Amino acid sequence: MGNSSWKPKKSPKSLDMTEENFWLMKSEPNAYSIETLKNDEVTLWDGIRNYQARNFMRKMNKGDKVFFYHSNCKPPGIVGxxxxxxxxxxDPTQFDKDSKYFDPKSKPENPRWDCVKVKYLSKSDKILSLPELKNLFSEDELLVVKKGNRLSIIPVQNDTAKILLEKI
DNA sequence: GCCAACGTTGGC
DNA sequence: GCCAACGTTGGC
Structure with missing residues (x-):
């Protein structure tokens, strides 16, 4: 449960009507879990190799809130x-030959992949499971949790986000 | 620039 | 382990 009393921020940037305040990002807990983030406190959300997901990260603003979703595990759902x-x-991993995210087509003078830095806010007491999310999400938002969908980042509408915040 | 083949994702 | 649903690749 979050202790915070934050509100959607009103920075100068929010004059931009394309601003999104809430997002969902997926990670397999085997690869990177909410517990790991809690320990790290801060992490780079690197390794994203999907253009649409990358482009969503480019639209993010500082202060945006992100729901952390555990995928490919039992049970899948929002965990923090x-x-x-x-x-x-x-994204430094694109130039790292030892990384599974190494991209030989990306050149340092013209990097293909970039990312955001996030910090831990809270871990849910109880997972907000995929079946529950299917009831809460709009059609667009369901795209991220659709079977077989490779998109790992998606904007969450404010109305949906408010409901989710009550439940995590 | 089409599109078939291929690889990956991820819930089930 | 199955397989639907995608994105990517590469021959033409």
Missing amino acids: LMEVIDLNII
């Missing part, structure tokens, strides 16, 4: 909340 604290960071 984090906050975007830094933007437009070149």
Whole structure:
């Protein structure tokens, strides 16, 4: 449960009507879990190799809230909340030959992949399971949790986000 | 620039 | 382990 009393921020950037305040990002807990983030406190959301997901990260603002979703596990669902604290960071793993995210087609003079930095806010007492999310999400939002969908980042509408915040 | 083949994701 | 639903690749 979050202790916070934050509100959707009113920064100068929010004059931009395309601003999104809430997002959902997926990670397999085997690869990176909410517990790991809690220990790390801060992490780079690197390794995203899907253009649409990358483009969503490019639309993020500092202070945006992100629902952390555990995928490919039992049970899948939202397990916590984090906050975007830094933007437009070149993903270092694309140039790391030892990384599973190494991209030989990406050149340092023209990097293909970038990402955001997030910080831990809270871990849910109880997982918000996929069946529950299917009832709460709009059609667009369901795209991220659809079977076989490779999109791992999606904007969450404010109305949906308010409901989710009550439940995590 | 089409599209068939292929690889990956991820719930079930 | 199955397989639907995608994104990517590459021959033409």
